[in-house]
Amino acid sequence: MTAPAPNGVPDADARAAPDAVSCAGLVHAFGETTAVDGLDLAVRDGDVFGLLGPNGAGKTTALRCITTLLPVPRGRSVLFGYDATRERMAVRRLLGYVPQQLSADSGLTGRENVTLFARVFDVSRRERAARVAQALDAVGLTDAADRLAKTYSGGMVRRLELAQALVSAPRLLILDEPTIGLDPIARTSVREHINAVRAATGMTVLVTTHYMDEADQYCDRGALMHRGRVRALGTPRELRTGLAERRGNTGDGEPPTLEDVFRDVADSGLDDRSGDFSDVRSTRRTASRVG
Numbered sequence: 001m002t003a004p005a006p007n008g009v010p011d012a013d014a015r016a017a018p019d020a021v022s023c024a025g026l027v028h029a030f031g032e033t034t035a036v037d038g039l040d041l042a043v044r045d046g047d048v049f050g051l052l053g054p055n056g057a058g059k060t061t062a063l064r065c066i067t068t069l070l071p072v073p074r075g076r077s078v079l080f081g082y083d084a085t086r087e088r089m090a091v092r093r094l095l096g097y098v099p100q101q102l103s104a105d106s107g108l109t110g111r112e113n114v115t116l117f118a119r120v121f122d123v124s125r126r127e128r129a130a131r132v133a134q135a136l137d138a139v140g141l142t143d144a145a146d147r148l149a150k151t152y153s154g155g156m157v158r159r160l161e162l163a164q165a166l167v168s169a170p171r172l173l174i175l176d177e178p179t180i181g182l183d184p185i186a187r188t189s190v191r192e193h194i195n196a197v198r199a200a201t202g203m204t205v206l207v208t209t210h211y212m213d214e215a216d217q218y219c220d221r222g223a224l225m226h227r228g229r230v231r232a233l234g235t236p237r238e239l240r241t242g243l244a245e246r247r248g249n250t251g252d253g254e255p256p257t258l259e260d261v262f263r264d265v266a267d268s269g270l271d272d273r274s275g276d277f278s279d280v281r282s283t284r285r286t287a288s289r290v291g
């Protein structure tokens with residue numbers, strides 16, 4: 001399997017090995033609702049990093065600020081040394097983003113969808129066909145490339161969206177709930193393709209997920225977000241042992257799982273700020289369109 005190599009960064013030497021993502025005191029509010037409330041986050045170059053947390057924790061809003069789709073009214077978001085507010089275009093050139101909402105056109109073939117993204121991201125005409133073919137191959141869609149996307153299964157649609165994001169050879173791939181609403185086989189397939197692309201290119205992956213088993217298995221590090229802030233951060237093992245220590249675990253009984261850590265952080269969030277009607281509706285909409 002092949003995948004496009006990550007872009008070179010202009011002036012890379014002058015910006016020696018900065019974190020892929022660095023957020024400090026990031027704030028974003030929608031009217032009265034402060035969705036992101038002083039977020040501090042560092043994602044190391046080359047990691048698969050899981051941004052975890054209950055519905056309404058502020059994960060999607062944080063991702064949108066990081067991708068520059070939403071402004072950063074307070075605090076900072078920096079990608080590979082480039083400031084999301086002052087160097088917006090440089091930031092955009094470095095990332096591929098698969099949002100929760102459908103980003104593929106059902107009336108186009110897989111190849112046409114990926115070609116459209118190649119055009120939008122300014123992949124040169126000379127390279128375009130090869131890069132599109134490479135991206136489709138990286139997600140296992142070569143055989144289905146010339147079928148209309150409306151004939152694809154939910155898992156294939158997700159992999160097509162992954163190819164769309166990969167065609168510009170990003171250094172950072174941002175995925176918002178890439179496996180939500182998929183059956184277990186499709187989930188595994190999407191995860192394995194993400195893993196293979198990452199292994200082939202060394203790109204950084206920032207992913208949100210509600211599936212703690214996935215986060216435990218696939219993420220190098222993760223952050224648990226609640227009410228717009230990071231409440232716990234570390235490798236899955238560090239997060240688990242952190243909870244065991246907080247509980248004064250003596251080694252008896254079952255060691256905590258990442259699900260337990262999630263519950264521990266989110267427990268106080270089962271109120272009217274977290275998982276309200278609109279959050280549930282948005283999750284269901286995403287799940288039903290890929291299901």
Ligand SMILES: Nc1ncnc2c1ncn2[C@@H]1O[C@H](COP(=O)(O)OP(=O)(O)OP(=O)(O)O)[C@@H](O)[C@H]1O
Pocket residue numbers: 030033034035053054055056057058059060061062273278279280282283
């Ligand atoms: N465009 C918007 N206008 C108003 N409020 C919003 C908007 N987008 C998000 N919110 C609110 O901001 C808060 C954080 O939402 P966000 O979607 O970032 O959380 P999330 O952690 O991604 O949740 P989910 O897992 O359900 O996607 C929620 O209370 C949500 O209702």
